[in-house]
Amino acid sequence: MGTYQLKYTMKCMLAVALITFCGPSLAEVVVRDDTGATVRLPEPARRIVTLAPHLVETLFAAGAGDKLVGTVHYSNFPEAAKTISRVGSYDRFDLESVVALKPDLIIAWLSGNVPASLDKLRALGFPVYVSQIDRIDDVPSEIERFSALAGTSEIGNAAAKRFRERFARLQQRYSKLPPVRTFYQIWKQPLMTVGGKQIISSVIRLCGGENVFEQLETLAPAVTIEAVIAANPEAIVASGMGESRPEWLDDWKRWASITAVVRENLFFIHPDLIQRHTPRLLDGAELLCQQLETARRRRPHG
Template sequence: MEPAMIRSAFLLSLALVAAAAQAEVSVRDDIGNTVKLAQPAKRIVSLAPHMTETLFAAGAGAQVVGTVDYSDYPEAAKKIQRVGGYSRLDLEAIAALKPDLVVGWQSGNAAAHLEKLKGLGYTIYVSQPNRIEDVASEIERLGTLAGTGAVAHAEAERFRERLAALRAQFGGKATVRTFYQIWKQPLMTVGKNQIISDAIRLCSGDNVFGTLEQMAPTVTVEAVIAANPETIIASGMGDSRPEWLDDWKKWTSIDAVKRDNLFFVPPELIQRHTPRLLEGTEKLCRHLETVRERRRKKQP
């Protein structure tokens, strides 16, 4: 090929890349709204820690110009400017950042705040993944909006492969009646549509409050005693086992207490809808395996 032709072909390829970068992008968010941008987002504000982490996983961390408190993973997320907390947003701080995309959280952000931002003309993507597999789709959708589709697709495929491996390993096991405790006062658990319930199902567990419609219902100690779970698993707030998990030891009629099946999963691994959810799910599954082993030892 002649040098002039090579140069022309090279310039054409650059033009095609540039055109693709400027092309309109569109996805459907978790509440069914079509989110459309004239070109991939260059300035993104994330209104939830899990969304910040997922944006980084999708290859879009460099475009995140604002986020909320507790957005601490990966390490680079700690350096991003804060716009309040997910439940107490600073709308003026968000506006000052001039985002071309705002990523919100349906069950965490106040609906009034999201409506206000939408009314001000900002493009809003709303996140609410209630099933583990939804995380992979969300990575891909955010990658589309940020123009990092290749990175996002590769990450989503890795997630799906690991998820399939966990299902193959822990699916079809003997059922374990499970009480998942988020907090002590008020005593909170997870309902049927919460993603942790999906993790419990993957591990062949049965959420004893899995018929409740609320995402994070409040229950009573009496209700837990009546449900008689074979294991109690808690997350709490930090990366260490909450002291209040051992408060159950005084309720000796509960099978979980009789067999010392009181376990902990770090909240950042299971309460955030991110790729690390699979780490938390695996820990949960292994706890249920311990319950089964102890059950077998009790049998004659």
Template sequence: MITRITALAALLLCAPLAAAEIRLTDATGHELVLPGPAQRIVSLAPHITEVLFAAGAGDKVVGVVAYSDYPEAARRLPQVGSYTKVDLEAVAALRPDLVVGWVSGNPPANLDKLRALGIPVFVSEARNLADVATSLETVGRLAGTEAVAHAAAESFRARRAALAARYGARPTVRMFYQIWDRPLMTINGTHVISDAIRLCGGENVFAGLGPLAATIGVEAVLAADPEAIVASGMGEERPEWLEQWRNWPNLTAAATGNLFFIPPQLIQRHTPRLLDGAEQLCVHLEQARARREAAPR
């Protein structure tokens, strides 16, 4: 009898454990239920692709959208359109067991159509730096890579805390963050970039605007008279239009030379690299403070 029990116990120990059900509510309030960790994931935003890789789930990503260019391995994956115009047929052809979308970028109708096809969809949105760490842990849970994801999240939190300790209490620098030139666009105070601005001891002069990303006029910038202007442009090169602010020599940012550039992939994507952009921003605002202190009184 004991031998039979021992044999049965050994058999149970050797048998594969059933995957635990995963139940999570996404940023839009939809509840997602997966029978186990996702094995075939389609990402509907470049920053989501990057977060998936950072969370240890890169080998489970089978499809991405245009501009998913980091890490290098993401460039070789099949593309399913852009984040604003998803090719639903291309997504379905990849037979995903999970699609991860973006609240601010993916049209809700596209996400609803994917759900109607029976494809599980989880939608995320980072509104502050803490949300980036949470996103890492969330996708790690969805993909079954919790250990890697948790380590990445903790590393992000530690680095954020170090930047806050170094720069958060420095004298405030009023600044304008410029997304684009034509039309002239900026971000409001609830955008994740504004959280990076606060981390560096900066103040977004357009924090009170309603939309996350808003179109404004040159007159509004001149009236706000920021001490620094930070722009991101489209790529690695400093945009020519940043220098156009020198046409208004009475503008404090122009008069002091506080016209700074940060590559958009470092500051505009909700990924661990956002802290690379934040660190550059903190250094720029320190330069603005130094110029203020050096100015003749």
């Protein structure tokens, strides 16, 4: 697994946000970011630089993709994102490249970008909006905030509404079902999972699952094989780093005492559908909900 993918997977924290969008398209825009800071623009942004791949996806969902002039490596969705100028990586972007693009708004990632680099951008006079969401149900609020910043609220509000409706349908269908104890595996060496505050844990809860490492405070903690065996998950879900099911998922078959192994509940979800804080999280959630429902059906009767 590449250093970028592993570090990118591990990032994520709590977000609380408030939107205030005043007046017509050329009016001042005032939006509170996820750190509680107020970002003011004299008018909706026209030249936006994002400093994380998942922020690009959400901006496109908000109807503001055509306002993006710069982003970082691995910003690969939607297809149009691949043509946007790169300014480096999320954890090591090039300050001069950002400045050269003359953005009127920079959208940053709290737990991914280097704070000192963001401070330099602010010192140069660039408005910096800092994003950080921690639950799947925070996604529609972010869509609304991004669309407010870009003056595309009609599109963004509609997208947020669709997200909330789809989320509510999944919640109604799955969240009250008998719980499935779930181990989510990010990677093999080191063996890594997600703690209770990581956004994937909120997806597991949406599907009526229980993260067996919910009690861990770290977002992406390392655990031992012995700890997984002791937790005895009913389902093991892995992501890996691409479209293919990771070979190491089947390594669990050597531990026949684990319920997930006995019942063949070893599942895979493409990492981009569940490890990015974007509207596509609902696609990953639907897959996970179906997988946990499979685990329920495989329970012994009687």
